[in-house]
Amino acid sequence: MNSTSEQDSTAAPTTHGRGCNVALLGFGTVGSSVAKILCERPDSDVRLTHILNRNVARKKVDWLPSSVKWTEKIDDILSSDANIVVEVMGGLQPTEDWIRRVLSSGKSVVTANKQIIARCGPELISLAAQTNQQILYGASVAGGVPVISGLQSGLAGDELFKIRGILNGTCNYILSQMESKGVAFADALREAQKLGFAEADPTEDIDGLDARAKLTILARVGLHCNVDPETITVQSISRIEAIDFEYASQLGCTIRQIAGAEISSAGLKTGAEAEQAHAERSSLLAAVGPALVALSSPLARVEGSQNLVVTTGTYGGETVFGGHGAGGHPTAVAVVSDILAIAHSKQAGTSTGAEDLKASASKTPSAKTSQVSADYTAKHYLRFFVKDQPGIIACLATILSSFDINIDSVLQKPGCPKTRLPFLITLEECKASLVERALRQLNVLEFMVEPCLHLPIL
Numbered sequence: 001m002n003s004t005s006e007q008d009s010t011a012a013p014t015t016h017g018r019g020c021n022v023a024l025l026g027f028g029t030v031g032s033s034v035a036k037i038l039c040e041r042p043d044s045d046v047r048l049t050h051i052l053n054r055n056v057a058r059k060k061v062d063w064l065p066s067s068v069k070w071t072e073k074i075d076d077i078l079s080s081d082a083n084i085v086v087e088v089m090g091g092l093q094p095t096e097d098w099i100r101r102v103l104s105s106g107k108s109v110v111t112a113n114k115q116i117i118a119r120c121g122p123e124l125i126s127l128a129a130q131t132n133q134q135i136l137y138g139a140s141v142a143g144g145v146p147v148i149s150g151l152q153s154g155l156a157g158d159e160l161f162k163i164r165g166i167l168n169g170t171c172n173y174i175l176s177q178m179e180s181k182g183v184a185f186a187d188a189l190r191e192a193q194k195l196g197f198a199e200a201d202p203t204e205d206i207d208g209l210d211a212r213a214k215l216t217i218l219a220r221v222g223l224h225c226n227v228d229p230e231t232i233t234v235q236s237i238s239r240i241e242a243i244d245f246e247y248a249s250q251l252g253c254t255i256r257q258i259a260g261a262e263i264s265s266a267g268l269k270t271g272a273e274a275e276q277a278h279a280e281r282s283s284l285l286a287a288v289g290p291a292l293v294a295l296s297s298p299l300a301r302v303e304g305s306q307n308l309v310v311t312t313g314t315y316g317g318e319t320v321f322g323g324h325g326a327g328g329h330p331t332a333v334a335v336v337s338d339i340l341a342i343a344h345s346k347q348a349g350t351s352t353g354a355e356d357l358k359a360s361a362s363k364t365p366s367a368k369t370s371q372v373s374a375d376y377t378a379k380h381y382l383r384f385f386v387k388d389q390p391g392i393i394a395c396l397a398t399i400l401s402s403f404d405i406n407i408d409s410v411l412q413k414p415g416c417p418k419t420r421l422p423f424l425i426t427l428e429e430c431k432a433s434l435v436e437r438a439l440r441q442l443n444v445l446e447f448m449v450e451p452c453l454h455l456p457i458l
C-alpha cells in the first residue's frame with residue numbers, strides 16, 4: 001500500500017492505448033464494492049489507481065494492489081492521471097464542488113449521488129459537455145437496477161407518459177414487515193435499523209425525500225420533464241398503523257411507498273389541447289407517499305429492500321424494471337457499468353460529452369421545465385380514529401356530500417377501544433384537492449382523536 005502521493009501533471013489525462021485509470025472519492029459501502037469489482041475483473045480495461053477518503057489511514061485494506069494511491073486531498077485526484085473519477089462519498093458539499101472541479105479538470109465523472117443529480121444534474125451534464133467529458137449516474141436511482149440506461153436507450157423509441165415505482169428499500173422493508181408480521185411502525189423501523197436496512201436517522205427515507213430525488217431524475221430522463229425536487233409533494237409513511245394493513249387487505253390491497261409521475265393534460269377539453277400539453281410537458285402530476293396498491297399489481301409483490309419501476313409508454317405499454325435497489329455490490333455494479341461505458345467510448349474515441357449531448361438531443365426531446373401538481377384523480381382511503389358516539393358517520397357523510405364527494409364503502413373493525421375507534425371510509429374517484437378541502441372541515445370535528453389518514457387507492 002502506498003501513502004498519499006501527488007502527481008505533477010496538471011493537464012487533462014489521455015487514454016494511452018488500452019484502458020482507463022479510475023479514481024474513487026469515498027471508500028465506504030459502495031466505494032469498497034466498486035474497488036473489489038474493479039480489482040477482480042479479469043481484463044484490464046479499467047484500473048483503479050487512486051482512492052480518496054477523509055482520515056484515510058483507517059480505511060486502508062490489504063486486498064488492493066499496492067499501486068493504488070490513497071489520499072485525503074482532492075488536488076491529488078485533480079492532478080492525477082485518472083481519466084474517470086467515481087464519486088461515492090454522498091452528501092451535497094464539498095461533493096458538488098468537487099464534481100465540478102473534476103469535470104473542469106478534463107476528467108469524466110460517475111456518481112451514485114441522487115441528491116446532487118436531482119438538484120443540478122442538467123447543469124453538470126452541460127459542464128461535462130463543455131469540457132468534452134461525460135457524467136453518468138446510473139446508480140443514483142434504484143441501485144443495481146439498470147433503469148436509467150433502460151429509459152435512455154432501451155425505451156428511447158417510445159413516448160413515455162407515466163412512471164411509477166418503489167424507489168426506497170428502507171420504506172419497502174418496513175411496510176412489508178408491517179404487512180407480513182402485523183407489527184407496529186416503530187417496531188418495524190427498529191428492526192430495519194438493527195439489520196442495517198435503515199439509517200440511525202431515517203428521516204430522508206421515511207419522509208419520502210430520498211424517493212423524491214430519484215423520482216425527479218426519472219421524470220427528467222424518462223418523461224423529459226425538468227422539475228425542482230422541492231415542488232414534489234411528499235407524505236411520510238410514519239402514520240401508517242397495523243390496522244391500515246387489515247383494512248387494505250379487506251379492499252384487496254396492500255400499502256407501499258409509491259413514487260409516481262405522469263404527464264398531465266387534465267382539465268383540457270379538446271384532443272388537440274391535450275396533445276399540445278403532452279408535447280410541451282408543461283405540467284406533471286407527481287407525488288411520493290404511501291398508497292394502496294392492488295394485491296394483483298407487481299408493486300404489491302415487491303418484498304424487503306427490493307425496488308421496482310413500472311413505465312408506461314404510448315407505443316410499448318408497460319415495462320417493469322426490478323431488482324436490488326441498494327447494497328454495496330448491486331449499487332457498485334451500476335457504477336462499474338457506467339465506468340465501462342465511459343471507458344469504451346474514450347477508447348473508441350467516438351463519444352465525448354459534447355457529442356453525447358448532441359446525439360441524445362437528436363434521439364430524444366430535451367427535458368422541458370414543468371410545473372408540478374399532486375392533484376391526482378383516484379379513489380381515496382380515509383382512516384379515522386374517533387371518540388365513539390352516535391351520528392359520526394352521518395356527520396362525515398354530510399360534509400363529504402357538500403363537496404360532491406361520493407362514499408364508496410364504510411368499514412369498521414369490531415371490538416376496538418371506544419376512545420380511539422378506528423374506521424374507514426373509501427371514496428369514489430375524485431380529485432385529491434377536493435378531498436383535502438373536505439378534510440379541513442372533518443379534521444376539526446370534536447370527536448376526532450387525530451387527523452384523518454388520507455391515501456390514494458391506485
Ligand SMILES: NC(=O)c1ccc[n+]([C@@H]2O[C@H](COP(=O)([O-])OP(=O)(O)OC[C@H]3O[C@@H](n4cnc5c(N)ncnc54)[C@H](OP(=O)(O)O)[C@@H]3O)[C@@H](O)[C@H]2O)c1
Nearest residue numbers: 026027028029030031053054088089090112113326327331
Ligand atoms: N449504500 C447504498 O446501498 C447506496 C445505493 C445507491 C446509492 N448510494 C449512494 O452512494 C453514495 C455512497 O453511499 P455509501 O452507502 O457508500 O456511503 P458510506 O458508506 O457512508 O461511504 C461514504 C464514504 O465517503 C467518505 N466521505 C464522506 N464524506 C467525505 C468527505 N467530505 N471527504 C472525504 N471522504 C468522505 C466516508 O468516510 P467516513 O468513513 O469518514 O464516513 C465514507 O468512507 C451516496 O451518494 C449514496 O446515496 C448508496
